[in-house]
Amino acid sequence: xxxxxxxxxxxxxxxxxxxxxxxxxxxxxxxxxxxxxxxxxxxxxxxxxxxxxxxxxxxxxxxxxxxxxxxxxxxxxxxxxxxxxxxxxxxxxxxxxxxxxxxxxxxxxxxxxxxxxxxxxxxxxxxxxxxxxxxxxxxxxxxxxxxxxxxxxxxxxxxxxxxxxxxxxxxxxxxxxxxxxxxxxxxxxxxxxxxxxxxxxxxxxxxxxxxxxxxxxxxxxxxxxxxxxxxxxxxxxxxxxxxxxxxxxxxxxxxxxxxxxxxxxxxxxxxxxxxxxxxxxxxxxxxxxxxxxxxxxxxxxxxxxxxxxxxxxxxxxxxxxxxxxxxxxxxxxxxxxxxxxxxxxxxxxxxxxxxxxx
Amino acid sequence: xxxxxxxxxxxxxxxxxxxxxxxxxxxxxxxxxxxxxxxxxxxxxxxxxxxxxxxxxxxxxxxxxxxxxxxxxxxxxxxxxxxxxxxxxxxxxxxxxxxxxxxxxxxxxxxxxxxxxxxxxxxxxxxxxxxxxxxxxxxxxxxxxxxxxxxxxxxxxxxxxxxxxxxxxxxxxxxxxxxxxxxxxxxxxxxxxxxxxxxxxxxxxxxxxxxxxxxxxxxxxxxxxxxxxxxxxxxxxxxxxxxxxxxxxxxxxxxxxxxxxxxxxxxxxxxxxxxxxxxxxxxxxxxxxxxxxxxxxxxxxxxxxxxxxxxxx
Numbered sequence: 001x002x003x004x005x006x007x008x009x010x011x012x013x014x015x016x017x018x019x020x021x022x023x024x025x026x027x028x029x030x031x032x033x034x035x036x037x038x039x040x041x042x043x044x045x046x047x048x049x050x051x052x053x054x055x056x057x058x059x060x061x062x063x064x065x066x067x068x069x070x071x072x073x074x075x076x077x078x079x080x081x082x083x084x085x086x087x088x089x090x091x092x093x094x095x096x097x098x099x100x101x102x103x104x105x106x107x108x109x110x111x112x113x114x115x116x117x118x119x120x121x122x123x124x125x126x127x128x129x130x131x132x133x134x135x136x137x138x139x140x141x142x143x144x145x146x147x148x149x150x151x152x153x154x155x156x157x158x159x160x161x162x163x164x165x166x167x168x169x170x171x172x173x174x175x176x177x178x179x180x181x182x183x184x185x186x187x188x189x190x191x192x193x194x195x196x197x198x199x200x201x202x203x204x205x206x207x208x209x210x211x212x213x214x215x216x217x218x219x220x221x222x223x224x225x226x227x228x229x230x231x232x233x234x235x236x237x238x239x240x241x242x243x244x245x246x247x248x249x250x251x252x253x254x255x256x257x258x259x260x261x262x263x264x265x266x267x268x269x270x271x272x273x274x275x276x277x278x279x280x281x282x283x284x285x286x287x288x289x290x291x292x293x294x295x296x297x298x299x300x301x302x303x304x305x306x307x308x309x310x311x312x313x314x315x316x317x318x319x320x321x322x323x324x325x326x327x328x329x330x331x332x333x334x335x336x337x338x339x340x341x342x343x344x345x346x347x348x349x350x351x352x353x354x355x356x357x358x
Numbered sequence: 359x360x361x362x363x364x365x366x367x368x369x370x371x372x373x374x375x376x377x378x379x380x381x382x383x384x385x386x387x388x389x390x391x392x393x394x395x396x397x398x399x400x401x402x403x404x405x406x407x408x409x410x411x412x413x414x415x416x417x418x419x420x421x422x423x424x425x426x427x428x429x430x431x432x433x434x435x436x437x438x439x440x441x442x443x444x445x446x447x448x449x450x451x452x453x454x455x456x457x458x459x460x461x462x463x464x465x466x467x468x469x470x471x472x473x474x475x476x477x478x479x480x481x482x483x484x485x486x487x488x489x490x491x492x493x494x495x496x497x498x499x500x501x502x503x504x505x506x507x508x509x510x511x512x513x514x515x516x517x518x519x520x521x522x523x524x525x526x527x528x529x530x531x532x533x534x535x536x537x538x539x540x541x542x543x544x545x546x547x548x549x550x551x552x553x554x555x556x557x558x559x560x561x562x563x564x565x566x567x568x569x570x571x572x573x574x575x576x577x578x579x580x581x582x583x584x585x586x587x588x589x590x591x592x593x594x595x596x597x598x599x600x601x602x603x604x605x606x607x608x609x610x611x612x613x614x615x616x617x618x619x620x621x622x623x624x625x626x627x628x629x630x631x632x633x634x635x636x637x638x639x640x641x642x643x644x645x646x647x648x649x650x651x652x653x654x655x656x657x658x659x660x661x662x663x664x665x666x667x668x669x670x671x
């Protein structure tokens with residue numbers, strides 16, 4: 001297994017290199033003078049020269065690329081044009097929100113999706129099955145942002161003043177704040193990577209509220225995350241439900257299932273221990289493939305629910321032509337996506353020993 | 359008991375059909391394909407006759423109407439002396455129904471144009487990669503891998519940020535990120551038949567490489583291309599709507615569904631109809647292509663359909 005893990009990690013290096021190259025080339029493809037793009041239209045000639053000298057833009061492109069790669073490896077993502085703050089710090093503030101939303105959506109999509117898929121498969125062609133599959137077809141066809149807006153309308157306005165009310169926007173209710181962990185732990189003087197890590201942890205609302213024992217803030221955060229997670233998770237849920245159904249139906253037709261039933265095992269054991277274990281591989285594949293759509297969905301959903309995540313920042317950076325932020329954020333999301341794909345590949349190997357030996 | 363089987367009667371004999379007819383028969387009988395055909399037919403009808411169906415101009419604001427007024431439908435009790443507005447009035451005093459109707463044109467054009475672009479470029483790249491092999495294949499397919507390493511909508515957003523917001527740029531971006539899927543399909547088809555005898559025979563009688571590729575090899579890729587293309591149109595329409603929703607696609611005042619949603623997203627609590635109807639239109643169009651794609655897959659390539667299903671029935 002460890003050899004397989006090493007091989008898969010080694011295979012990721014060219015992909016990461018490619019991602020880096022794409023992001024590097026992307027910003028250099030922007031039409032016009034990079035100096036005017038970076039400093040704004042009113043930059044003078046002298047300012048431009050100083051800018052180009054400072055960022056080494058007079059050097060040949062390969063030299064620039066090597067320098068860029070070294071910078072990235074040192075954790076330096078550049079500085080935002082519009083705010084003058086390091087991109088790494090902005091990323092550390094924004095990333096926790098998107099990760100929390102993605103995890104919430106995965107939890108929703110897999111638990112509900114697999115349950116519905118199993119129900120459909122064991123009651124094949126029953127009204128439950130037909131209903132689930134019709135809903136799954138509708139689910140994959142819904143624009144994420146539309147579903148988000150409709151959910152906000154129903155749960156925040158129609159169910160207002162009922163126990164079903166859920167907040168339609170923001171990460172926490174007004175009045176609830178969480179202290180930066182640097183202050184809580186008396187680490188305000190630290191610099192460099194530990195500071196970025198502290199910012200990241202402080203902005204992970206779940207982590208911060210639990211570690212500081214603020215249960216009210218924790219529940220508030222959970223309530224704020226439900227609607228966005230449902231919106232982001234609906235498309236993956238539909239696909240997972242369909243895949244679980246077809247995968248389980250295929251396995252249930254196998255001879256060893258008949259053997260298991262024939263020797264008198266209870267249906268529950270047959271399902272859980274014999275059928276689901278083998279049906280899981282295509283399901284895990286689909287869950288992994290859906291992370292891309294989850295990340296994209298998170299970007300859109302954050303805009304709808306006014307959540308301070310990567311997506312809202314990315315869109316505002318694009319509209320403000322803040323290229324270092326666009327570059328850094330695109331890179332971060334692509335690397336996250338690549339890591340998730342790696343985890344999915346490793347989990348196949350765990351589920352199906354044949355893959356390791358190939 | 360006779361040892362000889364009874365002669366095949368006329369009733370027992372199964373009529374022979376060509377594979378095309380057989381696939382068509384399966385498609386027409388497929389339940390979700392039927393629904394998909396119906397919805398898509400409706401969309402195409404609406405798009406073609408938008409001028410006739412839409413009661414008002416989709417761009418020009420109306421006079422004497424209340425901004426963001428809710429729907430007024432005579433059949434549902436709206437007073438007869440008021441003009442009928444099926445989907446209500448939008449934030450710029452325009453009839454929303456007319457805008458949604460005209461939007462069908464734009465969405466179908468978006469879906470077809472991006473995927474046609476992706477199929478042509480991706481198909482050519484895949485064909486060259488599969489046919490040439492060696493380092494050409496390696497270079498092309500590794501570039502495709504890198505494109506696939508990004509979540510597609512995010513890469514499209516990044517490309518639009520470079521090209522600048524606008525509908526054409528958004529379409530280019532969506533077309534571009536769709537290329538790898540088609541390149542892979544065509545390459546696989548080329549590889550699977552390249553060494554077969556009939557291709558060798560064609561080459562031996564002196565057919566040019568282009569002729570071999572287009573006449574003898576590429577028809578094998580047609581089935582997966584049609585299926586993937588149909589499903590791809592659904593994704594393209596969703597992605598284009600998303601880009602417009604974020605303000606990176608179609609410009610005001612184009613009647614684009616995603617843009618309509620984006621413009622009115624802050625009025626969802628006081629005028630939900632302005633968000634509901636454009637989204638419903640997107641959903642129905644995407645649903646049509648998804649259902650049709652599923653049906654086509656089951657009809658054209660029975661191997662790809664759910665095997666377990668047949669086993670148990």
